[in-house]
Amino acid sequence: MDNNLREAYGRELLEIARQDERVVALDADLCGSTMTKYLQEEIPERFFEMGIAEANMVSVAAGLALSGKIPFVNSFSVFAAGQPYNQIRQGIALPNLNVRIVGSSCGLSDAGDGATHQSIEDIAIMRAIPNMTIVEPVDAEETRKIIRASLQHQGPMYIRINRSSLPLLTNKQTPFKIGKMNLVADGSDIVIFASGFMVHQALKAHDILEKDGLTIRVINVNTIKPLNKDEVLKYSKNVKAIVTAEEHSIIGGLGSAISEVLCESKIPMKKVGIKDQFGQSAGSHEELIEYYNLTPQAIVVKVKDLISKNAFIFE
Amino acid sequence: MDSDKIKKLKRKAKIIREGILECIGVNKKGHLGGSMSSADLVAALYFYKMRINPDNPNDPDRDRFIFSKGHSVLAQYAALAEMGFFPKSELKYTKELGSILQGHPEIRTPGVEANTGSLGQGLSIGVGMALAAKLDQKNYRIYVIVGDGELCEGQIWEAVTCANFYKLDNLVAIVDKNRFQASGSIKERYDIGNVKARFDVCGWKTWEIDGHNMNEIVDSLDQVELVKESPCAIIANTIKGKGVSFAENNFNFHNNSLTKEQYEQARKDIASIVV
Numbered sequence: 001m002d003n004n005l006r007e008a009y010g011r012e013l014l015e016i017a018r019q020d021e022r023v024v025a026l027d028a029d030l031c032g033s034t035m036t037k038y039l040q041e042e043i044p045e046r047f048f049e050m051g052i053a054e055a056n057m058v059s060v061a062a063g064l065a066l067s068g069k070i071p072f073v074n075s076f077s078v079f080a081a082g083q084p085y086n087q088i089r090q091g092i093a094l095p096n097l098n099v100r101i102v103g104s105s106c107g108l109s110d111a112g113d114g115a116t117h118q119s120i121e122d123i124a125i126m127r128a129i130p131n132m133t134i135v136e137p138v139d140a141e142e143t144r145k146i147i148r149a150s151l152q153h154q155g156p157m158y159i160r161i162n163r164s165s166l167p168l169l170t171n172k173q174t175p176f177k178i179g180k181m182n183l184v185a186d187g188s189d190i191v192i193f194a195s196g197f198m199v200h201q202a203l204k205a206h207d208i209l210e211k212d213g214l215t216i217r218v219i220n221v222n223t224i225k226p227l228n229k230d231e232v233l234k235y236s237k238n239v240k241a242i243v244t245a246e247e248h249s250i251i252g253g254l255g256s257a258i259s260e261v262l263c264e265s266k267i268p269m270k271k272v273g274i275k276d277q278f279g280q281s282a283g284s285h286e287e288l289i290e291y292y293n294l295t296p297q298a299i300v301v302k303v304k305d306l307i308s309k310n311a312f313i314f315e
Numbered sequence: 316m317d318s319d320k321i322k323k324l325k326r327k328a329k330i331i332r333e334g335i336l337e338c339i340g341v342n343k344k345g346h347l348g349g350s351m352s353s354a355d356l357v358a359a360l361y362f363y364k365m366r367i368n369p370d371n372p373n374d375p376d377r378d379r380f381i382f383s384k385g386h387s388v389l390a391q392y393a394a395l396a397e398m399g400f401f402p403k404s405e406l407k408y409t410k411e412l413g414s415i416l417q418g419h420p421e422i423r424t425p426g427v428e429a430n431t432g433s434l435g436q437g438l439s440i441g442v443g444m445a446l447a448a449k450l451d452q453k454n455y456r457i458y459v460i461v462g463d464g465e466l467c468e469g470q471i472w473e474a475v476t477c478a479n480f481y482k483l484d485n486l487v488a489i490v491d492k493n494r495f496q497a498s499g500s501i502k503e504r505y506d507i508g509n510v511k512a513r514f515d516v517c518g519w520k521t522w523e524i525d526g527h528n529m530n531e532i533v534d535s536l537d538q539v540e541l542v543k544e545s546p547c548a549i550i551a552n553t554i555k556g557k558g559v560s561f562a563e564n565n566f567n568f569h570n571n572s573l574t575k576e577q578y579e580q581a582r583k584d585i586a587s588i589v590v
Contacts, residue, residue, distance in 0.1 A: 056439045056473035063443020090433040095422045
């Protein structure tokens, strides 16, 4: 279980709650899945079961934050970011409150439950709201660092957590700072900007492409907003092509955010992500990743397109 | 309560009504109807019941007020100015670019406790404050004014259920029941039925009062303090536009501008209120 992000989140939330009395958690009947159950078991007075009523939960969190607490609001991403959009916008982001909205089972990672429970546009929605910070951890270790760092952060945060267990890419020594990207692999021909689960896919694509003699830079964009523009420019400098990779719609997510920075760049760029369509049920996350073309091979194909003479054929 | 104190509160309500007019001005749009209907309730909260001090606005023990029907915030602005949270000269800049007094409540305004205006959210924010008070073992109280039109919002009933579940006896909802929504009479437009019964069935302790009778307002605010382990709701029957002859029970002045003549008439009407 060391590699499970939800597990890491739940344990670290309890840890920071032990150390900081301002930390409280709210959950809409999913504490066994979001893993807020650990906090509930040990510090029940600072866990609030809010029933299946996400709008109220988010506004209650606003009231708690206005009273000096640091509330962690929990549900699946699609319900945490989607259901209470206006409550987040008006009640939390506008007054810039210290509420942490934790979207669990993000992207397609709740494979079995299908489109209703998968979140492919949550980043787009949260990104459009002023004052909102958006982070997506790459592994369990980075999840712990994000939760710890959130104690010092001023203003609202949306934290996007994958349901799947993912290999550890970072360790205790790996630096982490909200708003700072991490270089995962270095190279000079191509840069791949990826977030969350897709960083792992980008690394696999890196291994395939290096066999072909290309050197690939892989960047873990753990903070999607505010996007560090200086780093985007620095890591894109002098490369032949740029690829973005996200477990999210290609509309409004990481790829869009990078494009917004690089819209005047002459370097060709392509996005790997979900193409403006809903998910569906499947037996496993892997099956969906294959079906929606979020594989290492999909990244390899984009890179090869970009460096071939077909680079500018619009898909 | 002795009659001198009641008179004093009535004078404050009159000052609030004058302040509302100051915010609206001439040929500028403003939410007159709902601000006027809540003026007596706001006066009793700020000048009788709530423990707040403009010299120590962040006192952790202060009582909190949330105007969930945020469009009526003009009444709150007038009260806050009268208390000294900001100069009365700010009122005339309400809703102008760069003003500290926005069209709907924001915490950037001294004395405002929450951002509201998207209807249905303020009572939930009050629940959060009430939970925080319990957690911190503080005895401050949270007062939330909601509108009867606003009660259509499903989130209100999520908050009502939640407050009962957590036995929030430090939370008071006051319904400014002026019987009008923006587009007309609630009875004709969209009636949710017996408001008091709805709160009752959700486990709240309820009172139904005349929301313009200062004695009844003060009594009910005293009585809610005796309740243990239940949230309290005061259903205040009010008149939309109360105090302004041509705007009373007239939904056209929910959010409208006043001509110079209407403005002068409104001033006269308010000046003639006997306290």
